Amino acid sequence: MHVLICGGAGYVGSHMAKWMASRGFTVSVLDNLSTGHRAAVQWSDLLEVNLLDKHALDQVFSAGPIDAVMHFCARSLVGESVVEPYQYYENNVVGTLNLLQAMRKHGVDRLVFSSTAAVYGHPEMDHIDEEHRKAPINPYGMSKLMVEHMLADAAAAYGLRSVSLRYFNAAGASEDAEIGEAHEPETHLIPNVLKSVLGQGAALKIFGDDYPTPDGTCVRDYVHVDDLAQAHELALRYMDTHEGAHAFNLGSGEGYSVREVMSVAERVTGRSVPYEVAPRRAGDPAVLVASSSRARRELGWQPKYNELGAIIESAWRWHVNRKF
Numbered sequence: 001m002h003v004l005i006c007g008g009a010g011y012v013g014s015h016m017a018k019w020m021a022s023r024g025f026t027v028s029v030l031d032n033l034s035t036g037h038r039a040a041v042q043w044s045d046l047l048e049v050n051l052l053d054k055h056a057l058d059q060v061f062s063a064g065p066i067d068a069v070m071h072f073c074a075r076s077l078v079g080e081s082v083v084e085p086y087q088y089y090e091n092n093v094v095g096t097l098n099l100l101q102a103m104r105k106h107g108v109d110r111l112v113f114s115s116t117a118a119v120y121g122h123p124e125m126d127h128i129d130e131e132h133r134k135a136p137i138n139p140y141g142m143s144k145l146m147v148e149h150m151l152a153d154a155a156a157a158y159g160l161r162s163v164s165l166r167y168f169n170a171a172g173a174s175e176d177a178e179i180g181e182a183h184e185p186e187t188h189l190i191p192n193v194l195k196s197v198l199g200q201g202a203a204l205k206i207f208g209d210d211y212p213t214p215d216g217t218c219v220r221d222y223v224h225v226d227d228l229a230q231a232h233e234l235a236l237r238y239m240d241t242h243e244g245a246h247a248f249n250l251g252s253g254e255g256y257s258v259r260e261v262m263s264v265a266e267r268v269t270g271r272s273v274p275y276e277v278a279p280r281r282a283g284d285p286a287v288l289v290a291s292s293s294r295a296r297r298e299l300g301w302q303p304k305y306n307e308l309g310a311i312i313e314s315a316w317r318w319h320v321n322r323k324f
Helices: 011-022 054-062 078-083 085-105 139-158 189-197 225-238 258-269 293-299 308-320
Strands: 002-006 026-030 045-047 068-071 110-116 161-167 169-171 204-207 222-224 245-250 275-278
Touching: 002 011, 011 026, 011 225, 054 085, 068 085, 068 225, 078 085, 078 139, 085 110, 085 139, 110 139, 110 225, 139 161, 139 245, 161 225, 169 225, 169 308, 189 204, 189 258, 189 308, 204 258, 222 225, 222 308, 225 245, 225 293, 245 293, 258 308
Parallel strands: 002 026, 002 068, 026 045, 068 110, 110 161, 161 245, 169 222, 204 275
Antiparallel strands: none
16 A cells, blocks of 8 residues: 655654554655655655645656555644744645645545644543534644544545544654654754753743643643554554544543653653743643543554653653754
């Protein structure tokens, strides 16, 4: 099976490409390298294409048979989406529409979509399940929810099969430390904690310590990037026997505050984390923790990394031996 991985030079996408190639799939990576890394594309060819370029997209699908698409291309900074919403709707929504139209034109009827917990907004239960009210509080989350609605409409109108995977906080790196999390700028907590420990840049910023949580800092659910890759492969196989548009949460079911993450990182690295407290970021809910029982039950998803320390250990190996 030939799988096109859109955004395969990025963090989750590159781990996906590695995962699929190691399991015998034929993989092609499409990425415009606006945030991805050429060095992360090690298990396939690289098609340097922007989803906003319809002509280039058509050429990609005309070049040879593609059986399925995994779609990771997106702008994904919550704070930036609040300040620059048009960029998010153009890139995340219009770009996806162009991709869907190209898929339909060339008879590709299976898509695994990288969605987000941000589609839920402020949590109304301790563990968010897929039936939770969808009320995004930032343009990033809204753009992803708009795509999910597009996929449901495409299923009804054109027979497109799709699975949207709403993951919570992707974290960690490949076991061999060949690839890992490398954003510029870096906004995710765990890599910023480790960069702070290594003295790479300024002290860690804790964005708000006055949230209604036990220690005042935001609580998040962290899921290892290879566990996400496993779920994407299972989602692809799920579509063999399931028509329509489907959505699943991916998370550990455990919430950790910023200060708890710092504490675990200090244990893993044996070093203290320099930090300072900064104002809250716009669009950040206090708590986001997943219920992933549907993914475990229907996809057969069995995460390997069930402890935060193991996730941070894998990220630490990557940052100590970072190649790009």
